[in-house]
Amino acid sequence: MDHTEVLKPQTLDDLIQILHEIFDSDKVNTEEVQNIMESYESNPLEWGKYAKFDQYRAEGNVRVDIPSTDIHLATLLSSLCSVLQGTILGPLLFTIFINYLPNVCKASTVHMNADDPNLYRQTISPATAGRAARTIQRYTRNLVDEGNGKFNLMILCWGEGHGSSIHDHTDSHCFLKILQGNLKETMYEWPQKKNNGEMAKKSEGVLKLNQCAYINDSIGLHRVENPSHTETAVSLHLYSPPFDQCHTFDQRTGHKNVVKMTFWSKHGERTPFAIVQSQENN
Numbered sequence: 284m285d286h287t288e289v290l291k292p293q294t295l296d297d298l299i300q301i302l303h304e305i306f307d308s309d310k311v312n313t314e315e316v317q318n319i320m321e322s323y324e325s326n327p328l329e330w331g332k333y334a335k336f337d338q339y340r341a342e343g344n345v346r347v348d349i350p351s352t353d354i355h356l357a358t359l360l361s362s363l364c365s366v367l368q369g370t371i372l373g374p375l376l377f378t379i380f381i382n383y384l385p386n387v388c389k390a391s392t393v394h395m396n397a398d399d400p401n402l403y404r405q406t407i408s409p410a411t412a413g414r415a416a417r418t419i420q421r422y423t424r425n426l427v428d429e430g431n432g433k434f435n436l437m438i439l440c441w442g443e444g445h446g447s448s449i450h451d452h453t454d455s456h457c458f459l460k461i462l463q464g465n466l467k468e469t470m471y472e473w474p475q476k477k478n479n480g481e482m483a484k485k486s487e488g489v490l491k492l493n494q495c496a497y498i499n500d501s502i503g504l505h506r507v508e509n510p511s512h513t514e515t516a517v518s519l520h521l522y523s524p525p526f527d528q529c530h531t532f533d534q535r536t537g538h539k540n541v542v543k544m545t546f547w548s549k550h551g552e553r554t555p556f557a558i559v560q561s562q563e564n565n
């Protein structure tokens with residue numbers, strides 16, 4: 284098959300079929316994949332069944348003002364993230380946590396509003412706000428297609444303010460297309476071995492509906508965020524070859540950690556908790 288002309292997929296199924304054909308061949312032109320993904324016009328009726336959000340998004344009821352000096356609260360929030368997602372006890376633990384939060388907050392102010400179904404966060408710096416949002420709730424990763432073992436196609440659902448940590452892509456090609464809303468992508472240089480300081484930012488930009496970005500480890504690292512406080516976002520990601528772990532990086536020091544990546548759902552079905560050992564996204 285000649286792929287010099289950009290085929291325009293009419294539906295998501297059509298796109299998946301074209302991707303299978305492209306990745307069947309030994310040599311894949313990344314620009315062609317990017318163009319084809321970009322030319323698919325997002326239709327929620329086609330991808331809606333895969334787009335499963337973290338339900339905690341609407342269940343929390345707390346606004347926290349966190350000064351950057353409140354190490355106490357930061358520690359609590361990070362220990363909380365390991366129990367929330369996907370556990371049966373999640374809502375209960377969340378309620379216990381929320382009820383005790385005002386007692387343990389030394390330097391922070393907690394505002395609760397029982398009849399308001401939204402989660403509010405307000406902090407003194409956007410960076411702190413982003414970290415708190417990422418700790419309490421996560422974007423979800425939903426597997427759409429396994430690409431005959433050549434690639435993984437997945438839909439990521441981003442609640443308001445959700446974002447990823449700075450991460451790499453395990454030597455794979457990564458294509459990221461916007462299906463709904465906007466996503467902000469910030470690119471970083473790989474940290475220098477001897478340097479223990481703040482990671483160098485390369486660029487940032489907002490990806491809009493139907494746009495498709497491309498990244499691999501030789502281009503650099505990135506962090507992706509839903510910058511909106513009122514709108515959710517949905518993105519379509521293709522990784523080739525597939526991978527299930529990557530490195531995340533601490534923006535302030537460049538220190539890295541290995542993170543296992545899991546699926547919130549597969550082929551439209553919520554992944555059973557018994558099978559999922561860890562629900563850590565990066």
Ligand SMILES: N[C@@H](CS(=O)O)C(=O)O
Pocket residue numbers: 424439447450459506507520544564565
């Ligand atoms: N690479 C991330 C999503 S993004 O932030 O690019 C993931 O697969 O979870």
Ligand SMILES: [Fe+2]
Pocket residue numbers: 450451452457505507
């Ligand atoms: Fe990524």
